[in-house]
Amino acid sequence: MNKLIRFLPLILVLALGLVLYRGLSLNPKDIPSALVGKPMPEFSLTKLTDESQIITKDDLKGKIVLLNVWGTWCVYCKYEHPYLVDIAKGGRVALYGLNYKDERIAANQWLKDYEDPYVFSIFDESGRLGVDLGVTAAPETFVIDANAMIRMKHVGPIDARVWQDKFLPVIKMIESEQAGQSLNELSNSEGVNSED
């Protein structure tokens, strides 16, 4: 017992060192999103390419929706752009843009100069929808399922590694859920049929 007490300070210091060492490799900017598991907030904004067209939550169609927050002022948005083009071409998800705190003319020019990977972009000049989504800067990307639930939020640019490690598992999970759902519906309807 006495020997144990003699080693207690050493053990405590080692434990403290371990905790602090772990702190070194944590990213303090990784704030857990308050919106994961909550429904996509309602909004009513215009389309980036067309001032007269109002976009609402219901216009984000797709089995899995990716909502990418971007702006012409954002350096990393240019970095992740080629990956977004690839993702959009992959066809596994429906990629929408949220043009955040930007100028309409500049943003449209940006999409013309590079390539427009989005089905369309929502124009959020004041950043109001950004606040409702808990956006702090660009780029950020939300994964939304068919029930308009936010399933994941990624802060920072997407590249091949982030896509592989962070997005694909969530997408696979949603896909398997949806496959399960449609199977259930199928067997339910077959059951009804056989009763008839």
Added chain:
Amino acid sequence: MKIKPLCKAIVSIVFIYFMVATNVLARSADTYEFQDAVTEKRFNELNKELRCPKCLNQNLADSNSPIAQDLRREVYDLLHQGKADIEIMNYMVARYGEFVLYRPRVSSLTYILWFGPAILILLGVLVVVFIIRRKPIERKEVELSADQQDKLKALLKDKEL
């Protein structure tokens, strides 16, 4: 040779001027008109209590990042919609999580933050009390046997020689 101190004075005056000028600029990034002094006070208090979600260790009042500007505008609008302070806090927490509160709420997640220090102090006091009240090691008087007594005398005799 009297030019040197003059130069120094001018440089320091310019320096001070810029310090003051930039300070004023930073403060007047956004100007809000308030319907009364109480609302203005509440606005300032809320901006001190709410943390800028992008800048890690600045409150909304301190930061001039775009997101802090947006959130100050939100606070202003919510105040003018007649929302209570607690409602505004809830509004921010719903969007940015507990992170935005400089004084986190008491919940199962924050028990260790709220009660940890008190528990550690208590533990320290207990340790001190334990050490103080521990009985000192008893020292019994040892009687020497006749045999030992003789040995002692013999040893002492050797020393004398």
